Amino acid sequence: MLKVRNIAIALLLVSPALFFSSAALAGKRPNPNRGKSLFKATCKLCHIKDGEAKFLSPMSKTQAQWERFFKNEKKIGACVDASFKKTGTKLSADDLNNMSYYLIKHAADSDQPETCGQ
Numbered sequence: 001m002l003k004v005r006n007i008a009i010a011l012l013l014v015s016p017a018l019f020f021s022s023a024a025l026a027g028k029r030p031n032p033n034r035g036k037s038l039f040k041a042t043c044k045l046c047h048i049k050d051g052e053a054k055f056l057s058p059m060s061k062t063q064a065q066w067e068r069f070f071k072n073e074k075k076i077g078a079c080v081d082a083s084f085k086k087t088g089t090k091l092s093a094d095d096l097n098n099m100s101y102y103l104i105k106h107a108a109d110s111d112q113p114e115t116c117g118q
């Protein structure tokens with residue numbers, strides 16, 4: 001009995017280490033701060049009050065709406081191209097991953113809805 005308990009405790013201690021190393025192997029973890037600054041620099045230039053396109057901040061949409069937008073290649077593609085024409089910066093898959101992570105994390109129905117300060 002004591003042995004089984006010791007094994008269980010050992011597993012409890014080891015599993016977080018396994019979890020973090022497998023997360024590291026699976027690829028980079030999304031960086032919401034990077035996502036936020038990219039959103040401000042490459043999207044807000046049009047999506048502002050009285051701008052070329054509708055005002056947008058993370059809490060303009062729900063988590064599901066943001067997810068749908070980032071999965072819709074036609075829609076996200078059009079905005080990525082539009083932003084490239086304006087800024088000369090081509091957003092990478094990694095950039096978009098950081099950005100969607102930030103937007104979903106602070107969506108209208110998230111724990112921390114946010115306006116991104118603009």
Ligand code: HEC
Binds near residue numbers: 039042053069082
């Ligand atoms: C050159 C201007 C421009 C830039 C830069 C731009 N967009 Fe757009 N975006 C538009 C226009 C125009 C529309 C369509 C009209 C509208 O929704 O106001 C649109 C639509 C959208 C929509 C609504 C789509 C829908 O049908 O629900 C979202 C969400 C969006 N853009 C997100 C982004 C994101 C994220 C970025 C940054 C990667 C971005 N946009 C960059 C011009 C731009």
